[in-house]
Amino acid sequence: EIVLTQSPGSLSLSPGERATLSCRARQTLTSNYLAWYQQKPGQAPRLLIYDASSRATGIPDRFSGSGSGTDFTLTISRLEPEDFAVYYCQQYNNSPWTFGQGTKVEIK
Amino acid sequence: QVQLVQSGAEVKQPGASVKVSCKTSGYTFTSHYMHWVRQAPGHGLEWMGLINPRSGSTRESEKFQGRLSMTRDTSTRTVYMELFSLGSEDTAMYYCARSYGESYYGAFDVWGQGTMVTVSS
Numbered sequence: 457e458i459v460l461t462q463s464p465g466s467l468s469l470s471p472g473e474r475a476t477l478s479c480r481a482r483q484t485l486t487s488n489y490l491a492w493y494q495q496k497p498g499q500a501p502r503l504l505i506y507d508a509s510s511r512a513t514g515i516p517d518r519f520s521g522s523g524s525g526t527d528f529t530l531t532i533s534r535l536e537p538e539d540f541a542v543y544y545c546q547q548y549n550n551s552p553w554t555f556g557q558g559t560k561v562e563i564k
Numbered sequence: 565q566v567q568l569v570q571s572g573a574e575v576k577q578p579g580a581s582v583k584v585s586c587k588t589s590g591y592t593f594t595s596h597y598m599h600w601v602r603q604a605p606g607h608g609l610e611w612m613g614l615i616n617p618r619s620g621s622t623r624e625s626e627k628f629q630g631r632l633s634m635t636r637d638t639s640t641r642t643v644y645m646e647l648f649s650l651g652s653e654d655t656a657m658y659y660c661a662r663s664y665g666e667s668y669y670g671a672f673d674v675w676g677q678g679t680m681v682t683v684s685s
Contacts, residue, residue: 503671513673557608
């Protein structure tokens with residue numbers, strides 16, 4: 457199975473700052489089938505980015521995804537109060553689908 | 565709008581089984597694969613398996629093979645996940661999640677609200 461490693465494990469930032477989250481795959485995602493999700497306490501995950509760089513419906517343009525192959529990045533250009541949450545990457549390039557362990561974005 | 569509504573919380577004894585339902589609405593039921601994902605308290609997301617609502621064919625994570633059954637009822641637009649031989653390690657929130665687009669390989673664009681399963685004697 458494809459192991460995804462997210463870094464950092466947690467990120468302490470202030471509203472208005474830029475957040476850069478990393479996701480590294482142990483094998484190449486040949487079709488760049490990588491997604492990013494946001495999860496807040498007590499809620500189901502929400503799809504933010506699919507196919508590495510496409511924003512899901514209704515997702516603000518301060519969220520952007522980039523990368524290819526084994527290295528992927530989620531960038532939040534200016535953090536809003538509602539953006540403090542846990543973020544997961546997921547690959548759906550190969551079965552079994554796998555998730556990273558998550559990055560928690562906390563308020564500084 | 566597209567909705568996935570799951571059945572309510574369950575408490576089960578070790579060794580029992582649990583069956584969780586996921587009722588869909590707002591889209592063509594047979595056009596999107598459905599996945600099951602679980603999350604143990606304080607932990608990350610774990611993919612369990614998927615079902616093709618059109619054919620009923622399934623694919624399970626090796627971790628759950630022999631212990632997981634996924635089925636669907638096209639007349640009620642509902643998918644089901646049944647997990648057997650429960651242990652304490654199966655205590656988790658269980659989610660159904662729809663695959664984006666009609667491809668086998670898709671991100672999960674719509675999620676159910678989750679069903680908490682607690683395994684305890």
